Structures are given as structure tokens and as C-alpha cells.
Amino acid sequence: METQQAGRATIVVLTHNRRMQVLGTLDCLCRLPGKWPIVVVDNGSTDGTARAIASRFPSVMLIRAKRNMGAAARNFGVAYAQTPYVAFCDDDTQWEPGALERAITLLDNSPSVAVVSACVQVGATRRPDPTCLSMAQSPLAREQLPGPQLLGFMAGACVMRTSAFYEVGGYWPPFFIGGEEALMALDLVERGWRIVYADDVITRHFPSLSRDTRLRERLLIRNAIWVAWMRRPFRAAWHETNVQWRAARDRGIAWPTMVQMVLGLPRALRYRKVVSPAVESMRALLDITAGSPGTPVSQNPDRRTA
Template sequence: MQPLDDARRAQAPCSIVVLTYNRAATVLETLGKLVALEEPWPIVVVDNGSTDGTADQIAARFPDVAIVRAPRNYGAAGRNFGVASIDTPYVAFCDDDTAWLPGSVGRAVDVLQRYPSVGVVAAHVVVGPTRRDDTACEPMATSTLPSDGLPGPALLGFMAGACVARTRAFTEAGGYRRDLFIGGEESVLALDLVDAGWRIVYCREVVTHHNPSPVRDVKQRRALLARNEMLSAWLRLPLDLAWRVTGRAIRAMAEQGVLAEALPAALVRLPRALLRRHTVQPTTVALWRQMDADRQRRRAIPTLSIG
């Protein structure tokens, strides 16, 4: 395969930003898939202070890939450095274990160009060698939020490593917060985007493949998700909803066996969250209530087991 020439890259309307931390083998495999797309998307990898030689291995294997070397692990906020380094109007995000399927970034760019109110295109995610649908796809596809005039269901969230954003919208909303680190880090950003008038839309034709890395701590991930659900509520939601989410988060921590880790971590960060608290507008709160009601209805539907 011939490398893409600089002129085609300079004309590309979208860049791909990949976030990685201490997963050299995984990110090298992902980059192999991305450069094989034969589409003119400039690729930027943000190395979140890896200690396994990730950045040097990328530079040796993929000299055309730009590398942003963060001095330490900033979690999801590392993506902000990647966005700051690009000059394209759109940005497609990848984790180090997700890769866009051919044509998908182009389809997302087309949506963003044709619908100026759309700030984020949320992708359809397929998982593993069988490419089964991610469990998050069905709730996105069946969202009941008002979607008149949009090319797909409207959302109040997205998956950080499986979306294409309007660079201006991302930057003006402030990107990802360092204090949430990682795990449900999209919640506050999604609320801020919608509160500023941007729309988030799910497009099934925009597809990314998630091949979960074996280098992951599932228990830690659950603790971070529960902690950040609680903190995000206090950062942006009115008091009644913040207390409601807090109760749910604590119950989830207990059920998942992460209460001892997650609750102290949330409480120690709560004073700072309260100092930076900014409640979203009533229209955005109404959308959150509708989204939450949909989520509770789905959980209430009994499932049938076979066997």
C-alpha cells in the first residue's frame, strides 16, 4: 500500500485521534487497521505517559502518524491534547482497542457537513471477532428524545472512543474533565454540548470495531464508572436528580462489590465538584429526565432465558 501523500492529508476534513496508555501491542494493531483504510485521514496518537515504550514503537512502525507525548496519564482528558494539535473541522476518536470500519469516518463527516446543528455523531459499535452489536447500541437506536430534522435518533450521550465530533463544538465545550479521569467521562461533556445547543445523533451506518484489550482491570473500571456517575450528577444536574443518581450509584457500588473503592474516591472529589457545579438549563434537564425514564423502562422489561 502506498503512503498517503501530504497534499491529500492536508485537504482532509477530519483527523483521527487515538488515546493510549501502556498498551503498545494493542495500539500498534489498531494503527495497522487505521492506516489500511486508504482514506486520507491524518492520525494523531496521544500517548498518556506510557512506560512501556509505546510512543517509540509507534514512531518506528508508523512514521506518518503524529504522536502527542503527554507527560503523565491524564485519562480521558488526554484526548484534549490531541484535538489541540489538529486543524481539521472534524475529529474521529478511537481508543487503542477500537478501529473505524472502511467508509465510516467519511459517512460521519457527511452527516456533520449536512447537519450544522449536529456536534457529535455517535457510532454503531461491533465487538470482538464475531462483531456482535455492543449492548449500548440498542438504547441509542431506540432513544425517544426529539429527533425531528436529524439523520438518526437524538441522544444525550455517546461513547468516547466511538464518535466523530465537530472540533469547534468539542473545543468550546471544554473537552474532557481531568477530575473524572476515565469511565463514563462523556456524561458531563454531552450535557454541556446539548446545553450549548448542539445535537448528538446516533448513526448506525457509522461503525467502529471494538476488540477489547486483555490489559484491563474490570473491577477498577466498574468502580470508576460508579464514581463518575455520581460526580457527573453533582457537577451538572439539579439537586433532586443529583441525590437520585447518588443513591443509584451507591447501590451499584455495593452490588458490584466496589463500594469500598468507589465511594471514598467519589467523596474525596465531591467538594471540588461542588465548587465547579453548574446546573444545566431546564430544557436539558427535561431531556435528561426523558432519557433516564427510557433507561428505567428498559431495565424493567423482563428477559427470557433459554435452556
């Protein structure tokens, strides 16, 4: 059974300049029961990451991006997947034994579900990720789904239908990092797909200390505004802009954040396609319970997707 399941999902790992961490992650993934196809996308690393992976894990498919593409580099990995499902993993996350099998079974039994967002346990103490605790209490209707319904997911800790990924066109490159899940989630649900949280699909997260948290905060705010103007009605988009502006001001990053947002807004507006009233009502419900269960994980600056 394990071998059969392993042939039905490809693990796509994204890494950038974290040679030791990604080697540890791959060591754990290669020890999972069954032989899971693994594709690593090296996001333009300059620390010898690609050479180390090729030397130590010759059975792993390695894709070398010429530059850091951010979250959209996952698109390269999915392009090489020959399986109906894709399990995403960052260089600091590791799937637990049995997690992928459970996700595949859930997807097999629930044809309307496109994404299973995993339960993330942080560090050696296995502390539950706060976002997962929130997702478990999502206010969105269950609709006889196999888990709490979401309007977001963790890009580096989820299992997705490959066909659904292609249906929405993958991740939008201009985001770089932060917010890419929000746009994809809206587009998936708009097309009738569902996203669920599964607390028995577990991945471990060992956060790196080498993070530019300030940069990530700016990108999260910028991208949240872009997503709002790409998919939400005018009033909701304007409200989101005001909310994010205040967040940037309170963090002391308003000027650089808003300059970046305004410069990229015309390009975002070229892709504007407002979601249906049904999907907007789901998003509005989450706005009412702000910072709420079921909201896109990209709103949490502690999460890294590239």
C-alpha cells in the same frame, strides 16, 4: 472525494501500555482510503509503545504524555488537529472504510449536530455492542435529526466538530476514565448542539483482556455522582447519588467508591452549573427508562476510554 474528505477530519488515537494492539490499530487506520491525519496520544506508557509507534509509523504525529491522564489526554490530541472534525479512536478500535466519510457528510448536512456516535461491532463476529442497540432505540425526540437523538456518546467511537469540543472545554481531567462523555454531552446539548447515533458509521472493537474492571466500575459510579452534582437539580442529583450508592453496595465496592467520591465532591461542586429545564427533562426521560437508550455510554463498565 475520499482524499478531500480525509483532509477534513483528524483521527485521534488514545493508548496506554498496549503496544501490540495500538500498532495493529494504526496499521488498519493507515490503510483507510485517503490520507487521514492521525495523532496518537501515548498516555504515559511504560512498555515501549511510544518508541514502537515512532519507529513503525513515522508519518503519524505522536504525543507523549508524561503520565497517564486518562480520557483527558484526548485534549492534547485535539489541540494538534487542524481540521473541522475529529474522529476519536481507542487503541482497540478501528474505523471501517467509508465510515468517516459518512460521518463527515452527516455533519456537513446537519449544522446543529456536534457528535456522531458510531455503530460499534465487537470482535471477529461483529457482534453489535449492546449500547449501540440501545442508542438506536433512543426515546428522545428526533427533531428532524439524521439519526436517533442521544444524551451521551462513545468517547472512543465518535466523530465530533472540533469547534464544539473547544466550546465545552474538552474532557474534565479529574474524571480520569468513565463518565467524561456524560458531562460533555450535557454541556453540548445545553449549548444547543445535538448528538446523534448513526448505524452506518461503523467502527470495530477488539476488547483487550488486560482490564481492571473493578477499578473501572468504581470510577464509573464515582463520576456519575460527580456529574449529577455538577449539572443536575438538587433532587435529581440526590436521587442519582442514591442509585449509584446502591449499585456500589450491590457490587461490593461501596466503601472505596464513596470515599473517592466524597473526597472529590468539593472540587466538582466548584463547577456546578445546573442545566436548563429542557435539558433536565431529556435526562429525566432517560432516567425513567433506566439503563436506557440514549444514556451516556459511560454507564456501561465494559467500555474503556483510556
